[in-house]
Amino acid sequence: MKKTHDCGILKAANIGETVCLSGWIQGRRDHGGIIFVDLRDRTGIVQVVFDCERNKEIFHLAEALRSEYVLSVSGEVKPRDPETVNPKIPTGEVEVFVREFTILNPSKTPPIYVEDDIDVDENLRLRYRYLDLRRPEMQKKLFMRHKIIKKIRDYLDDQGFWEVETPVLTRSTPEGARDYLVPSRIRAGSFYALPQSPQLFKQLLMVAGTEKYFQIARCFRDEDLRADRQPEFTQLDMELSFVETDDILSLIESLVQYIYHEALGIELTIPFPRMPYREAMERYGSDKPDLRFSLEIKEVSDLVSDCQFKVFTGALKKGGVVRGINAKGAAFSRKDVDDLTEFCIQLGAKGLAWFMVGTEGLKSPLLKFFTEERLEQLSSQMEAEAGDVLFFVADAQEKAEDILGHLRNHLAGKMNLVKEEENRFLWVVDFPLLSYDPEEKRYVANHHPFTSPRDEDINLLNTEPLKARAKAYDLVLNGLEVGGGSIRIHRRELQEKMFELLGFTTEEAYEQFGFLLQAFEYGTPPHGGIALGLDRLIMLMLGASSIREVIPFPKTASGSCLLTDAPAPVAENQLDELFIRLQLPEDEEEI
């Protein structure tokens, strides 16, 4: 028997047809003389009927059917009596009277329910992922992921991009995240690294004249996991020649607008707003601000510089700042405020100053440190009204920004301010090119060593390198970074200057990046690119709360796969072939 129709598509128009359906048994209702079975495939569910009176033999065979058996049935599509129509399912007007059927495979009783809205330990879902993925909501996520990526390919193909594959076994380069290493059998003692991104190859493709490149690229970073971070993940990686920042931003805006329209039917307004990094940090305390709520951070250093509160004045004397957030109308209890203080302390704050705004003025243990006039100015600066609670952090600028940024997000959750249905895209631009690493006592590239400074900031590299801004940009959606890229350096002198600032000698630079620097000597077009984190983007597009929901076979927080039990020990002869001897911490099992 060959499947002639999908289960989920049968409707009144099919009445009278003889069909063959194949799928899984969603459920069975045995009434003694008649058995109803819901047959499910990836398109949906249809009711098939085994009737004692019509076919006694088939009916008795059907008594053995159970959930999740794989079943093939053939029979006639019949209309249901009006009073037995099921309006809850699309196929509810019809049912199939079974003439014959085959059990293609029986099933043990599944450990999780194959249905939507299950409340089950994620452990079990991951261990039995193949059952979890049978659930309609997961099938939909798989399908939507396919569809979004298909639309990306369609769009970029239409724009003249070539999809090019780059190696997965490549070489380890310094900077960036920890590499996953793969030992070489043929060259003893040497290792490949799995790519953190195809960065260097896509730049080489620009030298190679590809001009417009993209790839749906798997990337690997051996770092700890988060709800929005897995050690292996998928990027839409792109690189273009003869472009500047605006070309890339508007291309991505159109692409994102296209896939939202095509895949979700949602119309996005472009261009997306653009915000300099500095402004994002000052107003939101984050380089990936969530714009679905306001709660902006306010500067109050000037207003508190002459107060008696030593925590404030002390921070200012050390060159720090005092900044605050107004939790509008929050009307927090003392307990809430204590919890929030604890939250900030966990993040490294020394404390959290607060003022409750009542109808009769401010309430706070800190009132005595301030003059009436200053309190009034403070209230006005913070736009305080009765019911508000004002919070202040005094610390070094970067730290204060960071803590307030986290507090802002936390408050939004606690106060239920996040407009979940909104899609607030934002470009954050003008990132600082470099930061200073006090441990290594050198500058480090914020993006990567090939990121170009802004033309007008090139001279700053000689005088105040930390003030130089990069031609780098991040795409932010609802408080998550969903993409980032830059215009690259394509001129040799500037690249050498960068390496010099990063503390590489010419020899070291050639040792690590010689192949790229050499390529750059053979006619390199100006170029730039971007990579979008597809798992995150798809997660947000589908309203999922974790990246794991849109990855078919994800890893757990400790990097293991509960389905295959990877990572796992290997046989000794495998290690021998690779010239590897294990040196495990004490008390570890012998492998």
Add this chain to the structure above:
RNA sequence: GGAGCUGUGGUGUAGCGGUUAACAUGCCGGCCUGUCAAGCCGGAGAUCGCGGGUUCAAUCCCCGUCAGCUCCGCCA
């Protein structure tokens, strides 16, 4: 590396220093010809994550450990 939360029949929960460990659902059997969360009757199913400690007595309290989740560090 650090902090927090969670762990009880297959599944989801309740419980409590001494219980026959409760409920729902699922599963098995029986009855039942129009259900679609079918219904009714009966039954099986748990060494309460693991190890140690306190105690006359531990699923419950303490310590450790493992696993999962969230966050910090890390990661663009």
